[in-house]
Amino acid sequence: MASYPLTLPAGESSPLGILTHPNPALWILELRNGVDNRLTQPLLVGVLKPALDAVETDWRATRGRSSNNPNEWAPAALIITGKLDQDKFFSNGFEFANIKGDRLWFPHTFDPIALRLMSFPIPTIAAINGHAFAAGFVLSLLCDYRVMTSGKAWCSMNEVLFGAPLPVSFVHILKSKLPSPAVLRACTLEGKRFTAQEAHALGIVDELADGGSAGVLSKAEEVAKRVAGLAKTGVWGIMKKSIYPDVFEKSAGHAQPLYPPEEDALFRSKL
Amino acid sequence: MAMPSPTFPFNLPAGTSSAPLAIVTHPTPTLWVIELRHGADNRITTHLLLDVLTPALDAVEQDWRATRGPEEGARWAPGALVIIGALDQDKFFSNGLDYLAAIQSEIFFPRIFHPVLTRLMSFPIPTIAALNGHTFAGGMLLALSCDYRVMTSGKAWCSMNEIHFGAPITACTAEILRAKIRSPNVLRACILEGRRFTPQDALANGLVDEIVDGKSADILHKAGEFARRVEGCAVTGVWGIMKKSIYPRVFETATEFAHRMTPNEQQAIFQAKL
Numbered sequence: 001m002a003s004y005p006l007t008l009p010a011g012e013s014s015p016l017g018i019l020t021h022p023n024p025a026l027w028i029l030e031l032r033n034g035v036d037n038r039l040t041q042p043l044l045v046g047v048l049k050p051a052l053d054a055v056e057t058d059w060r061a062t063r064g065r066s067s068n069n070p071n072e073w074a075p076a077a078l079i080i081t082g083k084l085d086q087d088k089f090f091s092n093g094f095e096f097a098n099i100k101g102d103r104l105w106f107p108h109t110f111d112p113i114a115l116r117l118m119s120f121p122i123p124t125i126a127a128i129n130g131h132a133f134a135a136g137f138v139l140s141l142l143c144d145y146r147v148m149t150s151g152k153a154w155c156s157m158n159e160v161l162f163g164a165p166l167p168v169s170f171v172h173i174l175k176s177k178l179p180s181p182a183v184l185r186a187c188t189l190e191g192k193r194f195t196a197q198e199a200h201a202l203g204i205v206d207e208l209a210d211g212g213s214a215g216v217l218s219k220a221e222e223v224a225k226r227v228a229g230l231a232k233t234g235v236w237g238i239m240k241k242s243i244y245p246d247v248f249e250k251s252a253g254h255a256q257p258l259y260p261p262e263e264d265a266l267f268r269s270k271l
Numbered sequence: 272m273a274m275p276s277p278t279f280p281f282n283l284p285a286g287t288s289s290a291p292l293a294i295v296t297h298p299t300p301t302l303w304v305i306e307l308r309h310g311a312d313n314r315i316t317t318h319l320l321l322d323v324l325t326p327a328l329d330a331v332e333q334d335w336r337a338t339r340g341p342e343e344g345a346r347w348a349p350g351a352l353v354i355i356g357a358l359d360q361d362k363f364f365s366n367g368l369d370y371l372a373a374i375q376s377e378i379f380f381p382r383i384f385h386p387v388l389t390r391l392m393s394f395p396i397p398t399i400a401a402l403n404g405h406t407f408a409g410g411m412l413l414a415l416s417c418d419y420r421v422m423t424s425g426k427a428w429c430s431m432n433e434i435h436f437g438a439p440i441t442a443c444t445a446e447i448l449r450a451k452i453r454s455p456n457v458l459r460a461c462i463l464e465g466r467r468f469t470p471q472d473a474l475a476n477g478l479v480d481e482i483v484d485g486k487s488a489d490i491l492h493k494a495g496e497f498a499r500r501v502e503g504c505a506v507t508g509v510w511g512i513m514k515k516s517i518y519p520r521v522f523e524t525a526t527e528f529a530h531r532m533t534p535n536e537q538q539a540i541f542q543a544k545l
Contacts, residue, residue, distance in 0.1 A: 060541055071437075121537070144463065177455050203456045230464060233437030234534030241532075242445035243462055245520075 001061065002054040009046030017047035019054060024062075025075045025228045026221065027055045032083045036092035039135050044113050052116055059122055059231070072232045077224035078120065079217065080143060081127035087151060087212040090128045091136025104262060106167045110135070111251045114169055117142040118247055121237035123227040127220035128196075128205065129213040134158055138170055141177040144240075145227065147220045148196045150208040155199050160191040169251035176244040179203045276337065277330040279303075284322040293323045295330060301349045301502045302495055303331040308357040313365035315409045316372065317379065320387050328390055335396055335505070346506045351498035352394065354417060355401035358487045361425065364402040365410030370438060384409070385443045385525040391416035392447065392521050395511035397501040401494035402479065403487040408432055412444050415451045418514075419501065420479040421494045422470045423487075429473050434465040439533060442524040450518040452478065 007015035018030045029051045033043045055078055062074035082090040099105045117124065117139075126140035128148040132155045140146050140155070148155075157174070159166055166174075166188060178184045183202055186192040199205040209219035230236055241248055258266065282291035296304045305327045307313050331352050338348035356364040373379045391398055391413070400417035406429040414420050414429065422429070431448070433440055440448070440462070452458045457476045460466040473479040483493040504510055515522055 056541065057545065060538055063538065144459065179454060179456065203454075206456075227464070230434060233434060234538065235434060235437050235439045236463065238439040238532050238534065238537060239434065239445075239463055242440055242442060243449060243458055245442070245445070 001058050006051070006054055008050055009042060010050065012046075015047075016043050017051060019051045021058070025077065026224055027076070027078045028217070029055075029078065029080045030082075030084055031080065031091065036089040036131075037082050037136065038092060038095045039110075039139065040095050040098055041109060044109060048117070049113050052113075052120065056121065063234070066232075069232075073234050074232070075228035076122040076231045077125060077228040078122055079125045079127050079220045079224055080139070081213070081217055081220070082129045084129070084213045084217065087130055087149065088153075089130040089136075090126075090132040090153070091139055092131065093134030093136040093138075104258070104266075106169060106251075108266070110167075111169045114138070114142055114173070115248060115251060118173065118244065119237045119240045121234065122231040123224070123236065125220045125223050125227075127213075127216045128153070128155070129216040132156075135170075138173055141173050145223050146199075146205045147207045147209055147216055147223055148199060148205040149212065149216050150196055150210050151212065153196050154193040155196075155204065156191060156193040157187050158191045158193075160189060169247065172244075172247040172250055176247055177204075277334055279334075281330070283327055284318075285326065292319055293327055295327050297334065298495070302351055302353065302498050303334070304353045304355065304491070305331070306355050306358055307365065312363040312405070313356050313410065314369050315365060315367060315384070315413065316369050317376075317383050320383050324387050325390075328387075328394065332395060339508075347508050348506065349502035350396040350505045351399060351502040352396055353399045353401050353491065353494045353498060354413070355487065355491055355494065356403045358403070358491065361404055361423065361486050362427075363404040363410075364400070364406040364427070365413060366405060367408030367410045367412075370408075370436070374438075380441050380443070381526045385441070388412060388416045388443070388447060389522055389525045392450075392518055393511045393515045394418075395508065396505040397498065397510065399494045399497055399501075401490050402427065402429065403490045405429075408438075412447060415447055415478075419497060420473075421481045421483055421490060421497055422473060422479040423490050424470050424482040424484050428467040428469060429478060430465060430467040431461050432465045432467075434463060437534060442527045443521060446518075446520040446524050450521055 124143040126143035279297035398417040400414040402422035
C-alpha cells in the first residue's frame with residue numbers, strides 16, 4: 001500500500017500534488033501547480049499518472065477482503081480538486097507553450113492520462129473549487145461527477161476565442177458529457193462562459209456548494225460517500241468504456257507515427 | 272417460396288396447446304400483439320428468443336408485408352406491434368436474462384440475444400413495449416429496442432441493474448442504451464448507478480413515453496391507442512430502414528465479442544503490470 005499522504009512528483013520538496021486517503025473508501029488528489037493549476041507535463045506525468053496508479057493499485061488490492069463477498073472489491077471513490085488554500089481556480093488548462101509545436105502532446109502525453117481517468121474503475125468526483133477553463137474544464141468532465149463552488153467561477157472552452165482547434169479527444173469527451181447539441185454549440189463554437197449556476201441548471205455540474213474550497217470538498221465527500229459502493233462489483237470502469245466508446249476509439253493516440261528524432265527523444269526521456 | 276399466411280391467434284412455441292410461452296394475436300387489421308408468458312417473471316432465455324420471439328416477429332412481419340398492393344409504387348398497410356408481459360398478472364414485464372446460463376455460452380449474446388434486439392431495433396413497423404410490470408436488465412433492453420414504451424403507473428420499476436451484480440454489458444447493448452438514452456446524466460443514472468426508475472421517474476427522464484393507470488388489460492388498451500397514432504408511419508415501407516440509419520452503431524456491434532472485458536480480466540491485467 002502506498003504511504004499517505006503521498007506528495008508528488010516523488011522526491012520533490014515542493015509538491016505539485018498531494019494524494020490523501022482519509023478513510024478506506026476515499027482518496028483525495030489536490031492539484032497544486034502554481035497560481036492557476038496549469039496542466040503541465042510534470043503535473044500530468046509526475047502527479048496525475050502516479051496518483052491514479054497508487055489509487056488503483058491500493059483499491060485493486062482490496063478484492064476479497066470483504067467478508068460479504070470474496071469476489072468484490074471495497075467501496076471507493078476519488079476526488080480531484082484544485083489548490084485548497086485558495087478559491088479562485090480549479091484549473092486554467094494547458095500552458096500554451098507546452099502544446100504549441102508539440103504534435104505529440106495529445107497522443108503521447110495528455111490523451112493516455114485523460115482516457116485512463118475517464119475509464120477509472122472507481123467513481124471519480126471533480127471538486128471544481130474555482131475557474132475551470134479549456135483543458136481544466138475537460139479535466140472535470142473526465143470525472144464521473146462534478147461538484148462546483150457556488151461562488152464566482154466559470155467553466156468554459158475558450159479555444160474558439162484564441163483560435164485553437166479542438167483536439168479529437170476533447171471533442172469526444174465533450175460530446176459524451178455535455179447534455180445537448182445546443183449546449184455543445186454554446187460551449188465549443190461560442191466559447192460561452194458558464195457560471196456555476198448555469199452549469200448546474202444545465203446538468204453539466206451535479207451539485208453546487210457554498211463555503212469556498214472547503215465547502216466544495218465537503219460536498220464532494222458527500223457525493224463520494226453516496227456513490228462509492230458502485231465500485232464493489234468491479235465493472236464501473238468497464239461500463240464507462242462501453243457507454244463512451246468514441247472517446248476510446250477515436251482519440252488520435254494510436255494514429256500518430258513518430259518521426260525518428262521524436263522516437264529518439266522519447267526513448268532518451270525514459271532513461 | 273411463399274410461406275403459408277399465419278392465422279391468428281396462435282401459440283408459441285409452435286404446436287403448444289396448453290401453457291404457451293407466448294400468444295400472438297391480430298386484434299385489428301393494423302395491430303399485432305405478442306403476449307409473453309414465460310413463467311412468473313418472463314425470463315428471456317435462449318428458448319424464448321429462438322422458439323418464441325423470433326417466429327413471432329417473423330409471423331407479424333410476414334403478415335404485414337403481405338398487405339402491400341400489387342401495383343408499382345404501392346404502399347403497405349398501416350401497422351404496429353405491441354409486446355406485453357403476461358396479461359393475467361400485473362407484476363412483471365420481464366426480469367431479463369437467465370444471466371448465469373447466458374454467460375456460459377459464447378454465442379448467446381452475439382448469435383441469440385443481439386439478433387432479436389437488432390431485429391426489433393430495425394423492425395419495419397412501429398413497435399410499442401407495453402410495460403405491465405417490473406422491467407429489469409435484459410427486459411429493459413427488450414423494451415428500449417422497441418420504438419415506444421408505455422408503462423403502468425403502478426408499483427413497478429425499470430432498471431439496468433447489471434452494475435449491482437457485476438455484469439459488464441455488451442458493446443451492442445451499450446449502443447442500444449446510447450441510442451435510446453441521449454442524456455449523459457440519465458445514462459449515468461441508469462447504467463452506472465443502476466438506478467431503479469419508478470414509472471413517474473421513467474416518464475420524467477424520457478425512458479418511457481406514457482404511463483397508464485390500471486391493470487395489464489388497461490395498459491394493453493392504451494398501447495393500442497398509442498399504436499393507432501403511429502401505425503400510419505409504416506405505409507411507405509422505410510420505417511425500419513430509417514432506424515438502421517439513425518442507430519447505425521447498434522447494427523455494427525451486433526456480432527462483436529460479448530463483453531469488452533470482465534472484471535477478473537481487468538484485475539489480472541492490471542496486477543500483471545505491477
